[in-house]
Amino acid sequence: MNQTATVDHFPVLDLDPFSTEFLQDPYPFHEQLREAGPVVWLSKYRVWAMARYEQVHATLKDWETYCSSAGGGLANFNKEEPWRPPSIILEADPPLHNRTRSVLQRILTRTAIEKLRAGFELEAEKLVESVLARGHIDGVMDLAEVFPLRVFPDAVGLTKEGRENLLPYANMTFNAFGPRNELFEAAFAEAETVSSWIMEQCKRESLTADGLGAQVFAAADAGEVTEKEAGMLVRSLLTAGLDTTVHGITSALYSFACFPQQWQKLREQPKMLRPAFEEVVRFQSPVQTFFRTTTREVQVGETLLQKDQKVLLFLAAANRDPRKWDNPDTFDITRRAIGHVGFGAGIHVCVGQMVARLEAESVLTALLRKVDRLELVGEPQRRLNNTLRGLSSLPLLLHKA
Template identity: 65%
Template sequence: MSMEATVDRPVSTIDPFSHAFLSDPYPHHEAMREAGPVVWLEHYGIWAMARHQEVRDALTDWQTYCSGAGVGLSDFRKEPPWRPPSIILEADPPLHTRTRAVLTRILSPAAINILRETFAREAEALVDRLLEQREFDGVADLAEAYPLKVFPDAVGISEEGRENLLPYGSMVFNSFGPRNDLFDKAMANAGPVRDWIMSKCSRAALAPSGLGMRIFEAVDAGELSEAEAGMLVRSFLSAGIDTTVYGLGNALYCFASNPEQWTILRESPNLIRGSFEEVLRFEAPVQTFFRTTTKAVDVGGVHIGDGEKVLLFLAAANRDPRRWDKPDTFDVRRRATGHMTFGTGIHGCVGQAVARLESEAIFGALARRVASFEMTGQPERRLNNTLRGLDTLPLRVVPV
């Protein structure tokens, strides 16, 4: 269909950053998917895509849907960002090509494989402690405790001050939405947290054998400037923790809510890796990202102008019945390849192999030792403008 032969745009009055929406987004996702391939969100004057095909197409077409203007609601070309933009997440080629090449090498399968033994050992030790307790908070005692130990260790960050990592991640991911109460709460202690993060991004602050120092080796090789290396370490510390924390917490919630799926997993340990993909599809820790159009484009007969913000609902794409059979069912035997939680295309999550390794280690250890999970109380959600996960998850484990 040509630009001239446009159709009326579907319009929605929903606020995708309201507490009601964030608490239960799935009915709204369905309404947007059924309204059309692209929907105008009146509340913010932006476009939204919620179907799998359109979300995937936009993520892979970086020339039309750019990241350099910011992957949040704010347009960096019109207003200054609260922190210097990420040179990996909020960048387009040629800068993105150069920085991505360095991170891709540092996080290569061979490099990740070196971490496997350490990650597995830490997972076993943590599961030992949790089995002794029998009852624990699945978020604080596992979903947060494990990534906050193994990932900063791998990067080469000292243990002092690691309590700043989660508040910093909250600042980053809430900043992709509007300046609402969630953003204000996340930014309440921004100064000291940001200062600590920046102090950990220099060559002098990093352990010589960690992933962070590998980034600075690229400076010595002439691939990056010293400042760019520091910004890439910062990206590690913002993107590499919260998403995994939310993902592991969501996995525990899925297994506690669907005990028959945990039984299936325990009886077929070869499903562990694929089951985490199903968690990422079914209860996506990363719900949304924005892009900005670089030219006028026609989507399903609807005209989108140049310089327009487009909100891509990754989690809605993950439950699109056009792509998935029984999308609202959690099934560890499902082949969930093709979910949009890690994105796709040139901006696909560069650290996804690390997240997968962490999940494999922790759920491998749990599968060998835990017969079932029982919720001992009502879980509480942790609302975030971009992420979906839990604040508390009271659990009791039944050992094998």
């Protein structure tokens, strides 16, 4: 464990939050970061870090002091060129952000998403029946990846061909929020092929007339956004609507396999499903980190942060901060997990969170009806990513109800 040094009245840690050691088991490091202080200097990358809930939540809500337009990752767009045109949702601030986000918010309202429920639930039933017949499955490859890839591209209006590019593209995007390390290089090995397919799917003529993508272009026809911006908003849907959902479903399967009594509790009270998924997101935090950039001098505790400084927000550490949560390292579906920052907070809170919740609820509802127990029958394998926390393999035995 790295030692904490104090320089000029602020704590300094010489740890690498993008190292294999950290990404495999972040929890001891999260505790060290939280206990070091409300804001910590990470000497390796020369950035500030916040891991306590109070500071992380406040920073996410204060877009005027901690902007997103200089990049949601380690790269500072005020000083260097981004690897692709910045997201006009995730990496934009008002007034641009207000204009573009309003389009997606209207398309992805709870009422609008509810129209997808029947189709999603039907597909979930079919998939669960299929995997249950086999018994032994890989929770990632046979369920958590298959379901979103089956329903979400249809909802957006993508063509059937080439959908295998969606997960590698999301993997690239979230790795790019970190440094140019081995994970970044491996993710970008096939960047040209993957990116060109994605860009093609973001064009009006590539989308079906009845999907979410077509609704984005209808907003362009109405003059709310430009044609180019509409394509970038479709790209945002593809980036945010898949990989995080895969990890969310994986996290639920893993949590309930590790804590079977919680699964039994949920089977007895299926109406607890929605708060149970919020606890999954708090407990596992599929999205671990995001960066912000200071727009002015700002005092945090006893430390003065200068303008144009990168700040790394540890969402996962905040979600297990004992200052906020009782027994934070316990998975408890009866917990009131509202207020977690697993989907972010403030004006940049995840615009696709309703879709993620619907997909997870559809799969878990089907499982609750048919599966008495999810048994872990092998060692899960981590899928390392600079931003996301998930698994590449989850060996399960499904016990029929």
